Amino acid sequence: MRTLTVWLAWGLVLAGCDGTGMPEPSPEPEGEVLTSVCGADAEKTATVMSGAYTLSWQSEPDPIPLNEQFDLLVDVQGADGAAAGTVSLDADAAMPQHGHGMNTLPYVEPDEATPGRFVVDGMQLHMPGDWKLYLDLTVGDDGPTERATFDLTCVE
Amino acid sequence: MRRVILAWTLVVCGGCPDATDGSPPLTLVEFSEDEMRRVLARSPLADAPPDETNAWDGDDDAVALGHALFYEPRFSSDGAVSCATCHRPDHGFADDVALSETLGQARRHTPGLYNAAHGRWMFWDGRADSLWGQALGPWENPAEMDGDRVSMVRTVTGDEELRAAYEAAFGALPDVSDGDRFPAHARPSDDEDDPLHAAWMGMAAPDRQTVDAVFVRLGKAVAAFERQIVSTHAPFDTFVAGLRDDDADKTAALSESAQRGLKTFVGRGNCYFCHTGALFSDREFHNLGMAGGVYDLGRFAGVLLLVDSPFNAAGPHSDDPDGPRAERLRFVTSTLEQEGQFKTPSLRNVALTPPYMHDGRFGTLREVVHFYSELGETPLAGHREDVLIPLDLSPQDIDDLVAFLESLTDEQTVDARYLVPPAP
Ligand SMILES: [Cu+2]
Numbered sequence: 284m285r286t287l288t289v290w291l292a293w294g295l296v297l298a299g300c301d302g303t304g305m306p307e308p309s310p311e312p313e314g315e316v317l318t319s320v321c322g323a324d325a326e327k328t329a330t331v332m333s334g335a336y337t338l339s340w341q342s343e344p345d346p347i348p349l350n351e352q353f354d355l356l357v358d359v360q361g362a363d364g365a366a367a368g369t370v371s372l373d374a375d376a377a378m379p380q381h382g383h384g385m386n387t388l389p390y391v392e393p394d395e396a397t398p399g400r401f402v403v404d405g406m407q408l409h410m411p412g413d414w415k416l417y418l419d420l421t422v423g424d425d426g427p428t429e430r431a432t433f434d435l436t437c438v439e
Numbered sequence: 440m441r442r443v444i445l446a447w448t449l450v451v452c453g454g455c456p457d458a459t460d461g462s463p464p465l466t467l468v469e470f471s472e473d474e475m476r477r478v479l480a481r482s483p484l485a486d487a488p489p490d491e492t493n494a495w496d497g498d499d500d501a502v503a504l505g506h507a508l509f510y511e512p513r514f515s516s517d518g519a520v521s522c523a524t525c526h527r528p529d530h531g532f533a534d535d536v537a538l539s540e541t542l543g544q545a546r547r548h549t550p551g552l553y554n555a556a557h558g559r560w561m562f563w564d565g566r567a568d569s570l571w572g573q574a575l576g577p578w579e580n581p582a583e584m585d586g587d588r589v590s591m592v593r594t595v596t597g598d599e600e601l602r603a604a605y606e607a608a609f610g611a612l613p614d615v616s617d618g619d620r621f622p623a624h625a626r627p628s629d630d631e632d633d634p635l636h637a638a639w640m641g642m643a644a645p646d647r648q649t650v651d652a653v654f655v656r657l658g659k660a661v662a663a664f665e666r667q668i669v670s671t672h673a674p675f676d677t678f679v680a681g682l683r684d685d686d687a688d689k690t691a692a693l694s695e696s697a698q699r700g701l702k703t704f705v706g707r708g709n710c711y712f713c714h715t716g717a718l719f720s721d722r723e724f725h726n727l728g729m730a731g732g733v734y735d736l737g738r739f740a741g742v743l744l745l746v747d748s749p750f751n752a753a754g755p756h757s758d759d760p761d762g763p764r765a766e767r768l769r770f771v772t773s774t775l776e777q778e779g780q781f782k783t784p785s786l787r788n789v790a791l792t793p794p795y796m797h798d799g800r801f802g803t804l805r806e807v808v809h810f811y812s813e814l815g816e817t818p819l820a821g822h823r824e825d826v827l828i829p830l831d832l833s834p835q836d837i838d839d840l841v842a843f844l845e846s847l848t849d850e851q852t853v854d855a856r857y858l859v860p861p862a863p
Contacts, residue, residue, distance in 0.1 A: 319480065319715075319716075349715075350715065350716075350721055350722075350723070352766070352767065352770070378826075380825065380826075381712075381824055381825045381826040382822075382824065382825035383776060383824055383825075384776060386723050386724060386771075386772070386777075387770035387771065387772060388770055388771070388772035389770060390769075390770075404769075404770075405769060405770030407770070409721055409723045410712050410713070410715075410721065410826075411711070411712060411715065412712060412826075438476075439476070439477055439480050439711065439715055439716070
């Protein structure tokens with residue numbers, strides 16, 4: 284088996300490779316805990332119902348921490364930025380490749396202060412790997428409903 | 440994060456002619472970028488997060504009292520069983536039999552307690568959400584210590600040392616000497632026929648509250664003690680420190696076999712999906728789809744018990760009923776998906792604590808790894824998570840994984856005083 288030397292010092296790595304004098308980074312604090320996050324470069328906007336509505340979300344905290352609870356703020360806009368009218372939202376997430384969802388049951392509430400905004404409380408992506416975030420938009424009291432799906436990868 | 444990403448430029452130029460510089464190699468096994476990131480995420484283990492629901496968490500007087508209570512057999516109905524009877528300090532604070540036999544037979548296997556303060560949920564089914572809420576269970580469980588809270592308060596009041604230790608931490612004890620108001624034995628119970636339940640219900644509500652207040656504080660003292668049961672400096676941690684420090688003397692703490700096992704753990708073995716972070720546990724619940732054994736709904740029932748418990752993080756005895764721990768309770772759920780799920784155990788000190796799993800079905804680590812390799816039959820309860828696929832490990836692969844799991848052992852960090860009852 285080929286043996287690989289693992290060098291974690293950035294300066295050494297570069298120097299070892301091409302000998303150019305690159306600036307050395309400041310040393311990281313000892314015992315630093317690596318933070319694991321989800322969806323660092325995820326798409327955060329989608330349109331549903333042939334473009335009649337635009338959904339966009341942001342997480343609190345941002346980025347989404349792996350295996351910790353977080354909230355989503357979801358803004359729903361009608362075409363041309365018009366207010367969304369009577370719509371409701373459902374939120375869920377799952378790892379389809381693993382055949383499981385979240386261990387939490389989130390609640391969705393309209394944000395009274397901001398028209399078209401919903402607050403999703405109690406999301407938690409407990410496992411590293413590929414998740415799907417599902418935002419289901421329902422227009423009026425009894426539909427139609429259409430789902431916007433976002434890819435979120437959790438990296439440990 | 441930055442350091443690791445930058446460091447991996449190295450992989451790209453892994454073939455640098457004089458990358459080794461003549462110095463000994465840091466690792467004996469080649470790790471991919473993803474694997475190495477996961478290795479680094481598994482050490483060091485930070486301090487357990489504070490438990491705001493326990494105002495005495497971290498209080499030295501509470502630790503001293505909790506130390507005594509953990510080893511205290513007089514709380515049991517036969518005066519012979521303490522927490523340490525099942526959670527044996529010489530066995531990683533676990534029991535060495537599948538199901539502990541004391542005043543009855545425990546329903547599930549007695550787990551180890553190293554680093555238990557890191558837990559988000561307690562018990563295999565997570566029916567408690569703090570160490571103090573957990574501790575109140577075994578004291579009164581008829582199959583475990585079979586004690587009762589009224590006599591516990593009396594035992595503490597009547598014992599000079601326990602009384603002094605209690606009052607140092609919590610202040611004056613109430614007077615429970617009036618036998619008309621405080622029967623000799625009384626506890627609430629789900630079993631309506633339990634005579635102790637009738638005795639408890641016969642007490643005046645304020646007197647019950649008086650007893651509960653002391654009972655809960657005893658739990659909070661034990662919890663403060665349990666936070667001291669830590670294990671953070673295993674050979675694996677030395678290995679990771681060596682990776683960070685570029686120190687081959689340190690990375691030599693893991694044999695080549697253990698390094699191969701580690702690579703399987705963070706790679707094709709998929710172990711890293713659930714045994715995450717430096718605790719080697721996501722502190723959450725999964726269904727491994729183990730067949731046979733006793734039908735056990737696991738987390739499904741645990742959620743219902745937790746939400747109903749007067750001793751949960753949002754309840755009247757919590758010191759932070761609106762805090763983050765209580766907040767978690769709002770979002771727990773009990774659906775078909777929770778059926779047959781059990782808490783992912785930490786793997787630190789796992790070699791000390793056979794047998795394994797919630798029912799103690801496997802006698803050795805080799806048997807556990809063999810299970811993950813084969814998986815086998817249809818589960819009794821719920822459905823197995825699809826991340827688990829038969830790994831078809833060779834005997835060598837299995838040896839390697841076991842060697843790696845054994846490298847997670849550290850019994851030196853814990854203060855040796857805590858492995859025995861307090862000196863009189
Ligand atoms: Cu998964």
